[in-house]
Amino acid sequence: MYKGISTVCCYMSKINECIRLVKENDFGAIDFFIAPPKITLENIVEFINEAKKAGMSIFTLKAPSFIENLCSIIPQIHDLTYHEYLKTLMIAKETGGKAVIVKPGMMFFVEKKCRDLIQKRFLDSLYSLTEYAEKNKILLLLENYYYPYEVLRNVRDFVWFAETLMTQYENIGFALNIPHFLEARNKITELIHPRNRIVLEKIKLIYVGLRSSPWEYSMNVSSSSTIISGVKEILKETDPEFLVLATPSEPILRLLMDQLEGSL
Amino acid sequence: MKFIYGVSSAIAQNYSNSALETIEFAGKNEFDVVELYCEAPDLIPKYAESEYIYRLRNVSKQYNLSLQMHAPFHSVNLASFNEKAREVSIELIKDTIIMGQALEAKLVTFHLGLCFLPCQINFENAIEILVASLNELLDFASENGIVLAMENRGGKLDIGKPEELLMIYKYIKSPHLKITFDVVQANVLGDPIEHYEILKKHVVNVHIRDAPKGKDRLLAVGEGEIDFKTLVKKFVENHFSGPLIFEVSTKDRALLSRGALDEYLAEITETDTM
Numbered sequence: 001m002y003k004g005i006s007t008v009c010c011y012m013s014k015i016n017e018c019i020r021l022v023k024e025n026d027f028g029a030i031d032f033f034i035a036p037p038k039i040t041l042e043n044i045v046e047f048i049n050e051a052k053k054a055g056m057s058i059f060t061l062k063a064p065s066f067i068e069n070l071c072s073i074i075p076q077i078h079d080l081t082y083h084e085y086l087k088t089l090m091i092a093k094e095t096g097g098k099a100v101i102v103k104p105g106m107m108f109f110v111e112k113k114c115r116d117l118i119q120k121r122f123l124d125s126l127y128s129l130t131e132y133a134e135k136n137k138i139l140l141l142l143e144n145y146y147y148p149y150e151v152l153r154n155v156r157d158f159v160w161f162a163e164t165l166m167t168q169y170e171n172i173g174f175a176l177n178i179p180h181f182l183e184a185r186n187k188i189t190e191l192i193h194p195r196n197r198i199v200l201e202k203i204k205l206i207y208v209g210l211r212s213s214p215w216e217y218s219m220n221v222s223s224s225s226t227i228i229s230g231v232k233e234i235l236k237e238t239d240p241e242f243l244v245l246a247t248p249s250e251p252i253l254r255l256l257m258d259q260l261e262g263s264l
Numbered sequence: 265m266k267f268i269y270g271v272s273s274a275i276a277q278n279y280s281n282s283a284l285e286t287i288e289f290a291g292k293n294e295f296d297v298v299e300l301y302c303e304a305p306d307l308i309p310k311y312a313e314s315e316y317i318y319r320l321r322n323v324s325k326q327y328n329l330s331l332q333m334h335a336p337f338h339s340v341n342l343a344s345f346n347e348k349a350r351e352v353s354i355e356l357i358k359d360t361i362i363m364g365q366a367l368e369a370k371l372v373t374f375h376l377g378l379c380f381l382p383c384q385i386n387f388e389n390a391i392e393i394l395v396a397s398l399n400e401l402l403d404f405a406s407e408n409g410i411v412l413a414m415e416n417r418g419g420k421l422d423i424g425k426p427e428e429l430l431m432i433y434k435y436i437k438s439p440h441l442k443i444t445f446d447v448v449q450a451n452v453l454g455d456p457i458e459h460y461e462i463l464k465k466h467v468v469n470v471h472i473r474d475a476p477k478g479k480d481r482l483l484a485v486g487e488g489e490i491d492f493k494t495l496v497k498k499f500v501e502n503h504f505s506g507p508l509i510f511e512v513s514t515k516d517r518a519l520l521s522r523g524a525l526d527e528y529l530a531e532i533t534e535t536d537t538m
Contacts, residue, residue: 036345066380067339217384
């Protein structure tokens with residue numbers, strides 16, 4: 001398992017700082033979060049090259065994931081999302097990225113009312129991205145989010161993806177975001193129950209940060225102990241390829257490192 | 265004084281025909297306005313069929329109904345640091361304006377966007393981006409004779425809190441930029457009466473529904489905890505007669521809400537004339 005740090009930790013400083021942190025702390029991987037204005041689909045290759053120059057050759061790419069929605073009823077939003085995800089996969093192919101992490105989608109009121117139409121387009125797009133990932137031996141990882149309208153939020157959502165899309169491909173799996181998982185009021189004990197073995201086997205990356213989300217600036221420091229104990233529980237049951245620390249705050253990053261020490 | 269009442273097409277049961285279904289309902293029940301919710305499959309800007317648009321315009325005319333638009337808003341972010349996402353957001357609102365013009369609508373309600381991590385860290389830059397997007401949209405709206413009404417919002421990530429809306433007016437002086445006041449979004453954040461008082465100078469359109477305190481629901485007036493009697497009083501004092509658009513979960517709730525507001529209005533105007 002590679003331990004990594006997300007570039008979100010340097011959102012307020014420079015990306016080089018993140019590369020320095022990874023090296024200094026003896027981590028093996030870096031997770032580039034493509035979140036403009038800092039890192040964009042246009043400039044990310046420069047940062048990847050800098051990381052490679054510094055001896056960091058193992059990296060993953062988290063695709064843009066704020067407004068992105070493969071389930072959107074609005075074709076313009078769906079297409080924007082699809083092209084951003086495809087472009088991220090293409091960059092991974094070009095630069096040797098090991099995995100691309102995407103937010104699968106959100107179903108709001110209208111999408112739920114038009115479920116058949118939406119689900120077909122959503123699955124067509126996801127299959128197409130998966131085919132590309134499979135052909136190029138890149139892991140395509142679906143990340144869970146915590147808002148009520150997310151399509152990957154609860155344990156039963158994980159099971160649904162694992163039993164459908166994921167049975168046919170080797171290179172598709174989950175990026176389990178533990179703060180999101182707990183924020184959505186899921187229980188780790190449910191996830192690691194033997195009946196959900198199919199899900200555990202597909203967890204290829206774990207994000208560790210604070211609730212409510214590593215991708216927001218609100219930081220619930222008191223949540224760190226439950227997050228860390230959750231990580232430890234999961235690592236007893238499965239062996240993901242990556243464990244990535246993700247927080248926009250360097251002091252919090254150090255706190256998480258300290259708390260994880262000894263258990264990895 | 266008489267209120268101008270309307271219904272949102274979000275009220276429709278059949279979303280593949282939401283606009284026509286709502287226009288028929290509104291016409292038969294003597295509403296004055298229909299606000300077309302442009303995220304239903306029949307009304308997606310640029311994708312709605314021109315024959316359908318033509319039919320909507322004709323049927324609304326038969327009932328003497330005015331039409332106004334609500335632009336798509338999920339994933340729309342005019343303050344986005346992602347240039348492509350911002351461009352798509354602007355295009356969606358411009359396409360709504362174009363469709364509105366074909367329907368002889370004069371008002372387009374829209375949401376400003378969302379404040380994710382990049383915006384939370386660089387808020388001033390996000391506002392600069394937002395203002396640039398708004399200026400582009402306002403030029404387009406004024407060329408097409410449309411008023412743009414930004415909606416107040418109460419969600420954690422939403423841009424559109426009352427102080428943010430007022431801040432926009434410091435940067436933009438345009439007669440084409442107004443506010444749609446959403447009573448329940450104000451309720452999510454605090455007291456809708458206070459929020460209306462803060463924003464009333466700019467309000468040209470109101471979304472009406474009820475909810476328990478602090479919550480967002482699609483209930484009829486009287487089913488929740490919002491003090492509509494005081495709100496109606498404030499509308500009267502401000503000489504604001506509408507449109508008041510019912511954004512509720514069912515058609516029955518729209519009818520109930522209209523009845524309730526009419527009762528409050530009668531009580532208030534009777535008291536005033538006594």
